[in-house]
Amino acid sequence: MQFTKIISAGIFTIIMVSLAGSSTLAQSQTAMNMEAGSSYQKADKELNIVYQKILKEYAAQPLFIKKLKVAQRLWIQLRDAELAAKYPSNGSYGSVEPMCESLYLETLTRERIKFLRVWLTGIPEGDVCSGSVKSK
Helix, strand or coil: CHHHHHHHHHHHHHHHHHHHHHHHHCCCHHHHHHHHHHHHHHHHHHHHHHHHHHHHHCCCCHHHHHHHHHHHHHHHHHHHHHHHHHCCCCCCCHHHHHHHHHHHHHHHHHHHHHHHHHHHHCECCCCCCCCCCCEC
16 A cells, blocks of 8 residues: 555656646747747847957958958848848748747857857968968
């Protein structure tokens, strides 16, 4: 009898933990859209920080700065065009569209951050194609 109570209590505990875990994972689409938007905004802020650091660190190279600014403006246009190409019919993809767009924008932005960070971290000395990137 005692053994049955222990097993029943154990099964009850497992069921309660499972139910509690699944309810915390369930979110409304609105909440997921907001979370994805927030993640993208965080990546965008990080991109701006990296960009500003490059501008500061390379301030003594005005030609590079001028060309980097042009490149960044063009990258923003490319990012927006890529998003428009992926989701060409605005409003046609259901309630997940804002989330999907934010996730895509975040992916593109994180790739740009990785690309730009090279100017801050540098590349190994001896790379003959380093261009304007500093050496480590």
